[in-house]
Every structure is written in C-alpha cells, then in structure tokens.
Amino acid sequence: MKPESDGGSEIKNYLVDKREKSSSRWTRVNKTFTIYDIRLKISGLLEGSDYQFRVTAVNTAGNSQPSEASQYAYCREPTYTPAPPSIPRVIDSTKHSISLQWTRPMYDGGADVVGYVVEVLEEGTEQWYRATQKTLKTNLFVAAGLQSNKKYSFQAAGVNSNGTGEFSEPSVEIEPVEKLSIPDLDLPDDLKKTVCLRAGNTLRLFVNVTGRPAPVLTWRKPGIDLQSRGFIDTTDSYTQLIVEKVHRYDSGKYTIEAENPSDTPGPPGSVRVKDYTKESVVITWDVPSIDGGAPVNNYIIEKREASMKSYKTVTTECRKTLFRISGLEESVHYFFRVLPENIYGIGEPCEIPESVLICEVPSLPQDLHIVDIGKTSAILNWERPLHDGGSRLTGYAH
Structure with missing residues (x-):
C-alpha cells in the first residue's frame, strides 16, 4: 500500500529490495527503472529459494525509511487443484x-x-x-x-x-448385495498331525474360518457331546475348542464342519393390484423380509382364474417389484401370486387376498341435474352410465 503520508511532495518512485534467506545482504531489484505502481512482478529468482522483500518510497526530498520486511516467500512452480482420480x-x-x-x-x-x-x-x-x-x-x-x-x-x-480438484467420472450404478464365498477352514500346522497331551492337561484346537455369510460351525467327536465336555468359542473369523483335564476317553478323532447358513427366500410383502384395464393389471409387492442368506435376484409371476385350482406362469424373469400382466380376459376373476428367487432356489409365494375382476372403469353418469336445493343442501339426480365397464356397478362417488 502507499505510505500514509507523501511528505508534502508527490512520490516519484519506489525502490524494491530482495534478500535470500541464506544471505544477510539486501539487493536492489529496480536499479535501472522507475516504479510508479504499487505492484511489481519480480523475475530472475532461484527456484527452491526463500526470499524477503522491502520497499522504500522516493519523493523530491529523498528516500523514506524501508518498510518492514515481508514474510519469506518460497519460489516454485504455480500450483493448482488436482486432476480427477480414476473412476471408483x-x-x-x-x-x-x-x-x-x-x-x-x-x-x-x-x-x-x-x-x-x-x-x-x-x-x-x-x-x-x-x-x-x-x-x-x-x-x-x-x-x-x-x-x-x-x-x-x-x-x-x-x-x-x-x-x-475436479471429480472423476461417475461409477456405474451399483446395488449393495451380499457377496458370497464358500466356507474355508485354515488349520495350523500342529493340527495337521496327531496332537499328543499328558493326562490332566488342556486341549486347545484353534481354527481360522472364512466364508460369507459367516458359516455355521459344528465340532463333533463320536460318542461325546462336546458342548458339555468342553468349551467352544466361535466368531466370524475363528473357532476354538477347549477341553480341560483331558483323560484317555478324550482321545480320538475330532471333526469340524462349516456350512453356509443358506436357504430359499421367505414370501414377498403384500401383493397389490393397480392400473386396471379390460385386459391387463399392474401388480406390485414388497421385498421379502427373509432373503435366505443371499440376495433376492429374481421374481416369478403366476396367475389363475378364480374357478381354477392350478396356477399358470406369467413370467420367470422379473428383476423389479412391479409387473404388468397382459392377455387377461374381460369379466373374469383372477388370483395372482409372486415367488421370490435367490441362488439357492425359489422361495415361498405371496398371493393377493381376494380375486380381482378384470374390467374397465365405468363411463360417465348421464344427465346430472338438481332436483331441489335448500340453505345448506341440494338434491341431485342422474342417469346410469351407458357402459358399466364390464362389471356390475357397486355405487357412486361424489
């Protein structure tokens, strides 16, 4: 900034000095030119060096005292925000x-x-x-x-x-699903051969376990209930059998089994019918609350006429929780049901609670007119619609 006072005479020049951090000597920057502005671009600095600067004002009476030295500035290439990373x-x-x-x-x-x-x-x-x-x-x-x-x-x-910096390109749309892996037991080397113990000592059998979802682990020994004879400690990553004060009847073969807790899905949530036409309906449902240990990745849609006992398949491939069923016969009552499916098989079905009559909505009522009117009421009259939509009228809404 300019000095608070010019000393009663217009400032004719500014003298700019620089000093490296490693030096005690100030060097004049503008030996051969005059500076009228309060900004200056200084070139010829050494990259990787730190510099201080100071400024002296000059008028016809002479030079002012130099300003306080600036903070050190580190010379390097200009920096910017980063380029985008790769796609996640x-x-x-x-x-x-x-x-x-x-x-x-x-x-x-x-x-x-x-x-x-x-x-x-x-x-x-x-x-x-x-x-x-x-x-x-x-x-x-x-x-x-x-x-x-x-x-x-x-x-x-x-x-x-x-x-x-700039954001990466977006990833593809991803759905959170449980990744499955076969159970695996990692036995330490000392358990891959016969384990020998003195009577009265403690037997410890420790096994690392992997698998998703966390496998169900079972320790067995012929003729002995290991749950009561010993102590079994099991987590998602390991299982350990501890038998204290062993005796000769504890000798023999110990077996551990691991299996995924897998099953077919439970039934979907309530199946609902909407968007009627004279030949189709749209049904929706909720995801099963029990997926059987694996994501539900498909639904099977079935239909049956109310007068029939057996269902017919509408589609065996539906990835969403809604589906339009076409090719229905007008004025016929139908039941619909949905069966979920995961990698372990087809789960329990869920059926609509009552049959649905396939028809169109009625046409407009005819000749609506006012019969009588009072302070707070009116009596209306109208004629039946010309078309009932293929089903007997059950009432009127207003």
Whole structure:
C-alpha cells in the first residue's frame, strides 16, 4: 500500500529490495527503472529459494525509511487443484454397504494430494451429496447405511493445499448385495498331525474360518457331546475348542464342519393390484423380509382364474417389484401370486387376498341435474352410465 503520508511532495518512485534467506545482504531489484505502481512482478529468482522483500518510497526530498520486511516467500512452480482420480470401482459389498477404491490423480496440481472427497448419487435422484463430511486420508472408502434393492453411483475428487480438484467420472450404478464365498477352514500346522497331551492337561484346537455369510460351525467327536465336555468359542473369523483335564476317553478323532447358513427366500410383502384395464393389471409387492442368506435376484409371476385350482406362469424373469400382466380376459376373476428367487432356489409365494375382476372403469353418469336445493343442501339426480365397464356397478362417488 502507499505510505500514509507523501511528505508534502508527490512520490516519484519506489525502490524494491530482495534478500535470500541464506544471505544477510539486501539487493536492489529496480536499479535501472522507475516504479510508479504499487505492484511489481519480480523475475530472475532461484527456484527452491526463500526470499524477503522491502520497499522504500522516493519523493523530491529523498528516500523514506524501508518498510518492514515481508514474510519469506518460497519460489516454485504455480500450483493448482488436482486432476480427477480414476473412476471408483467396487472391491467389496454387503447388503447395506459398498467398498470402493480408486487410483491417484495423474497430476497433483503441483502440490501433494492430502486426501479425497467422495460424493454419492442415489438412483432416481439428480442431486449429488457428500458421502462423508471429513476428507478421506486414503483412496479407499466404505459407503455404509445403504438401502438394499437401490442403486448408487459414486465419484471422487482429490484435495491438495489449493482445494478440491475436479471429480472423476461417475461409477456405474451399483446395488449393495451380499457377496458370497464358500466356507474355508485354515488349520495350523500342529493340527495337521496327531496332537499328543499328558493326562490332566488342556486341549486347545484353534481354527481360522472364512466364508460369507459367516458359516455355521459344528465340532463333533463320536460318542461325546462336546458342548458339555468342553468349551467352544466361535466368531466370524475363528473357532476354538477347549477341553480341560483331558483323560484317555478324550482321545480320538475330532471333526469340524462349516456350512453356509443358506436357504430359499421367505414370501414377498403384500401383493397389490393397480392400473386396471379390460385386459391387463399392474401388480406390485414388497421385498421379502427373509432373503435366505443371499440376495433376492429374481421374481416369478403366476396367475389363475378364480374357478381354477392350478396356477399358470406369467413370467420367470422379473428383476423389479412391479409387473404388468397382459392377455387377461374381460369379466373374469383372477388370483395372482409372486415367488421370490435367490441362488439357492425359489422361495415361498405371496398371493393377493381376494380375486380381482378384470374390467374397465365405468363411463360417465348421464344427465346430472338438481332436483331441489335448500340453505345448506341440494338434491341431485342422474342417469346410469351407458357402459358399466364390464362389471356390475357397486355405487357412486361424489
């Protein structure tokens, strides 16, 4: 900024000095030119060096005292926000979470990338929102609290000292589903051969376990109930059998079995009928509350006439929770049901509680007119519709 006082004479020039941090000597920047402005671009500095600057004002009476020295400035290439990282990819998922990973930006903007920001877009919406308020320190993120049977997109951006960079291209829409893996038992080397113990000692059999969902583990020994004879400690990652004060009757072969707790799904939630025409209806339903240990990935739709006992298949492939059933006969009563399916098979059906009559809505009532009117009431009269939609009229709404 200009001096508070020009000393009663117009300022004719500014003298700018520089000094390296490693030196005690000030060097004049503008030896050969005059500076009228209060800004100056200084060139010829050494990259990687720190500099201080000071300014002296000049009028016809002479030079002022130099200003206080500036803070040290580090010379380097100009920096920017980072380039976008790669598209986030899924590395794991559960029913309610998706784990993502991406690679660092190809260009860090000239300053170290110190973290990342992740945004989420929910299926059917247009507004991206921050997945977490805090900046992530790594290129890994677990999006938790997601709804099953909904899809999500993700995008990531790098952060450096200049701010948040450009976001990556969005990921494809991803649905949180439980990944399945076959149970596996990892026996330590000392359990792969005969275990020898002195009578009165404690037997400890420890086995690492993997598998998704967490497998059901069972310890067995012929002729002995290990639940009462010993102590069994089981978690999602290991199982351990402990038998104290062993004796000769504890000798023999011990077996451990692991199996996935798998089953077919339970019935869907209530099946509802809407959008009637004279030859079709739309049915909707809710996702089963019990999925059998694996995601429900398909639904089978069936129909039957109320006068018949057996169902006929409408479709064996439906990925959503609604379906239009066409090719129905007008004025016929129908039942409909939905069967869920996962990788283990077809689950229990859910049927509509009452039969549905296939018909169109009635046409408009005719010749509506006022018969009488009072202070707070009126009496109306009208003629029946010309067409009842293929079903007997049950009433009128007003």
